[in-house]
Amino acid sequence: MLLQEATPDTLGYMIAGYAVAFIVMALYVLSLYLRSRNLNQDRMLLEEMDKQSTQAKNAQAVQPQKSPVKTARKKSGKKKYEIL
Amino acid sequence: MPTKPTLLKILDILALIMLGVSTYFALVKAPTELVMGQVQRVFYFHLGTAWTALLGFLFASVLSVIYLVTKDLRWDRYQVAAIEVSLVFFLITIALGSIWARPAWNTWWTWDPRLTTAAVTELVYVAYFMLRQGIDDPDRRARFGAVYALLGGISAPITFFAIRLYRTIHPVVIAGSNPEAEGGFSMTADMRTAMFVALFAFTLIFIDLYWNRIRLGDLQDKVEQLKLKVMM
Numbered sequence: 001m002l003l004q005e006a007t008p009d010t011l012g013y014m015i016a017g018y019a020v021a022f023i024v025m026a027l028y029v030l031s032l033y034l035r036s037r038n039l040n041q042d043r044m045l046l047e048e049m050d051k052q053s054t055q056a057k058n059a060q061a062v063q064p065q066k067s068p069v070k071t072a073r074k075k076s077g078k079k080k081y082e083i084l
Numbered sequence: 085m086p087t088k089p090t091l092l093k094i095l096d097i098l099a100l101i102m103l104g105v106s107t108y109f110a111l112v113k114a115p116t117e118l119v120m121g122q123v124q125r126v127f128y129f130h131l132g133t134a135w136t137a138l139l140g141f142l143f144a145s146v147l148s149v150i151y152l153v154t155k156d157l158r159w160d161r162y163q164v165a166a167i168e169v170s171l172v173f174f175l176i177t178i179a180l181g182s183i184w185a186r187p188a189w190n191t192w193w194t195w196d197p198r199l200t201t202a203a204v205t206e207l208v209y210v211a212y213f214m215l216r217q218g219i220d221d222p223d224r225r226a227r228f229g230a231v232y233a234l235l236g237g238i239s240a241p242i243t244f245f246a247i248r249l250y251r252t253i254h255p256v257v258i259a260g261s262n263p264e265a266e267g268g269f270s271m272t273a274d275m276r277t278a279m280f281v282a283l284f285a286f287t288l289i290f291i292d293l294y295w296n297r298i299r300l301g302d303l304q305d306k307v308e309q310l311k312l313k314v315m316m
Contacts, residue, residue: 007116010123010187017126017183018107021133021176025103025289028172032296039303046310053314 092295099285099292106132106278106285114278117269123187124269128278130180131257132286133173138240140170140290141209145237148230160226161301163233164216169293171209173286178202189253197250198243205239212236222308 088096110128117124144166151159181199182192193199212232219225247254257271271279 005119007118007121008187010121013123013183013187014125017123017180018111018129020179020183021126021129024172024176024179028169028293032293032300036300036303039300039307042307043303043310046307046314049314050310 088299092292092299095288095292095295099289102281102285102288106282109278109281114275115272117275119269120184120188123184126180126184127257128282129286130177130184131279132282133180134177135283136286136290137170137174137177138244140166140173140294141205141240142237144170144233145240148233148237151226151230152234155223157222157226157305160229161305162298163230165294165297165301167209167212167233169290169297171206171213172293173290174202174206174209178206194253196254197252198246198254201239201243201246205236205243208236208239 106128110125114125114128116122144163147159147163147166151157151163181202185194186192212229215232216225216229219228246252247256255269257269
């Protein structure tokens with residue numbers, strides 16, 4: 001018993017070890033959460049853009065396209081013979 | 085993103101509880117090792133994370149074979165998720181080993197076969213993500229990633245068997261002995277219980293994080309598809 005060495009004090013290393021393990025795991029979980037949140041925001045924005053472009057396409061398909069010449073005449077207020 | 089499945093919510097809670105239970109067993113229930121003192125307690129988390137990480141790397145190799153056979157990008161997402169979670173766990177393993185080595189071997193790091201193979205494994209998978217980042221085409225990226233992960237998977241068994249095949253100072257705690265090991269110890273019944281609790285807890289935490297990471301990959305894929313649809 002007298003020759004037995006005393007147990008060394010390595011408590012600081014143990015605390016450091018557990019701190020590292022918990023910090024790394026917490027950071028990874030946080031990164032998963034942040035990436036998921038950002039992707040969800042992107043998805044919502046893209047879905048809204050997709051919806052708007054679909055609505056615009058549908059509206060174009062329902063209304064017959066106006067001739068650009070006629071539209072220009074209407075705007076200028078001039079009649080056909082005047083231009084000719 | 086669709087709401088979380090109930091099973092995943094339960095798994096989230098269970099993983100958190102098991103992390104607490106494992107910490108309790110490691111810090112309170114397991115006795116203090118007489119030669120090394122309190123630092124020996126990092127062994128439980130060191131082993132738990134190493135076990136799951138190495139299995140995760142091997143699992144990723146299997147997934148890469150499935151991808152190469154089926155060419156279904158879903159398997160590529162599963163493989164990326166497995167490697168990412170394993171990489172985080174293996175980083176913890178290496179950090180804990182280094183912290184333990186300081187009082188046990190009187191150095192933070194030595195180029196011992198086990199430590200070297202572990203560092204190589206970690207770097208191989210860091211390079212895997214760098215490789216993927218450099219390729220834009222999803223099919224090409226998945227194909228290159230699968231081949232790389234398949235070859236990289238070889239590093240996992242090499243790391244595991246390094247302490248059994250080469251002369252090393254790393255202790256062999258499970259199934260074997262190493263006469264040249266420095267810092268080895270024989271486990272009491274309470275220590276063994278704490279070790280098995282840690283193995284179970286980290287397996288559960290791995291599955292939980294893996295599932296969450298797969299969902300993130302699916303969401304990423306959906307956003308990519310929406311981007312292409314909007315641009316056209």
